[in-house]
Amino acid sequence: MDKKYKFKTRAIHAGFSGDATGAVMPPIYLSTTYKQREPAKPIGDFEYSRSSNPNRSYLETALASLEGGTHGLCFSSGCAALATLLQSLAPNSHVVIGDDVYGGTVRLFAKVFAEKGITFSQVDCSDATAFKNALKPNTQLIWVETPSNPMLKITDIAQICEIKSKYASKAYVFIDNTFATPYLQNPLECGADGVCHSTTKYIGGHSDVVGGALIVKEDTLAENLRFYQNAMGAVPSPMDCFLLLRSLKTLGIRMEEHCKNAEKIVDFLHTQPCVKQIHYPGLKNHLHHDVARTQMRGFGGMISANFNFNIEQVKKLLGRLQLFTLAESLGGVESLIEHPALMTHATVSPQQRKLLGIDDGLLRFSVGIEESDDLIDDLKQALSNL
Ligand SMILES: Cc1ncc(COP(=O)(O)O)c(C=O)c1O
Structure with a gap:
């Protein structure tokens, strides 16, 4: 065309x-x-x-x-x-x-x-x-x-x-x-x-x-x-x-919503003391934020974050979530969450995982296009008193 x-x-x-x-x-x-x-x-x-x-x-x-x-x-x-x-x-x-x-x-x-x-x-x-x-x-x-x-x-x-x-x-x-x-x-x-x-x-x-x-x-x-x-x-x-x-046909409008929601979730995660590090190319302190700005028109709907939690706490958090479904895959209209070390990256060697920072506290979010307030409330209730 x-x-x-x-x-x-x-x-x-x-x-x-x-x-x-x-x-x-x-x-x-x-x-x-x-x-x-x-x-x-x-x-x-x-x-x-x-x-x-x-x-x-x-x-x-x-x-x-x-x-x-x-x-x-x-x-x-x-x-x-x-x-x-x-x-x-x-x-x-x-x-x-x-x-x-x-x-x-x-x-x-x-x-x-x-x-x-x-x-x-x-x-x-x-x-x-x-x-x-x-x-x-x-x-x-x-x-x-x-x-x-x-x-x-x-x-x-x-x-x-x-x-x-x-x-x-x-x-x-x-x-x-x-x-x-x-x-x-x-x-x-x-x-x-x-x-x-x-x-x-x-x-x-x-x-x-x-x-x-x-x-x-x-x-x-x-x-x-x-x-x-x-x-x-x-x-x-x-x-x-x-x-x-x-x-x-709806890829453009979906991506705009994914990007907007991801930014709001990143802002929320920043307020949480249990979050050690957030990985999102839209963050100004991301190591390659400048490169991302040059070659991307938006920063996408994917976020990873290292939580200050042991594996039991991580499992408890995952079990409490109502809107973020614990599942592999990403990019759908619905929000998903997964644990790379035990799920998508289980086949990567433990040495390589350690080198990259894929530890037991790392969670990957595929932020969907639901109302962002509902997604944040879901995270809030799952994180409370963990
Ligand atoms: C970045 C990336 N590339 C390729 C693949 C493989 O795609 P598929 O599951 O459709 O075979 C995946 C699957 O999760 C992926 O995340």
Whole structure:
């Protein structure tokens, strides 16, 4: 869709521009196969639904438009998107990944692809020297989450792209943009080659679809990934694509509410003596607040905080909450809370967790779009006399 249109307009109109029936919303094409006029001559653009189908195509086009990319590719989960990207690397490639990433991402590298000869180094990519030193002649991919999960660290995307161009020019920089969403941050505009999303999170926004996406600029990279997308077959169903396209339409307004509510929760947490440290890129004392201001248009709905509590107190607090549901995942309209050390990051080694500050008192909040006063009252009652 024409780039002259602003985000919220593109979120509503990109991807599907109507059909012969005049339908305003796309039909869901459940057909697994498409008729051919003669052998190898399909009637339209589609042959077999794993390779492509109308609903996936609408969603891929819309995501590419929102991220400022040329090609979107959708997958059955965020992990499937990364697995397909890793499968596309040459044997014996080396990958640099951020030190603070989703536990399942680390598991995929350490327990699946390392066994198959893809080596990786985990490094704090917000430290330019450490990042540069981690690059090797066979580095093919750089994988960074910013904001990171769960410590909300910020990496300067333009800076790592510049270093990569000098010292590992053949490598691709991919940013996992799941926490920020394209509404708040567009890594491709900062020089990255690709963006990844767990569309399960803010893009889906209603905690009812698992999905993933890669968005890229370069035709040859897209062509290669498209080959692996079809060959590996970890693709989303037409129904899931329909739901995600529907969710995209409200992404902008949802993100504005998530950001507003998160700021109010951060202010509340600041008044609580039991809170030792708050991790939120919108805070002026956040180590990389200036970088966040440059590359983000808002600071998102995710907060982590270290509480001065032992594990029993933490469990009591979690048990008392009424509106913050104790659950993995994030980015839905409803508020969630989780304990990274025992839940999302249980697969990260204890040494690495200690290094990052993921201790027993760390809680991660995915602030939803309920009334902020109700959320604060819920926290107040759960924290009283702990
Ligand atoms: C930042 C981030 N990236 C990727 C993933 C993996 O996505 P999925 O659960 O859709 O496979 C997650 C899951 O929590 C995540 O938080």
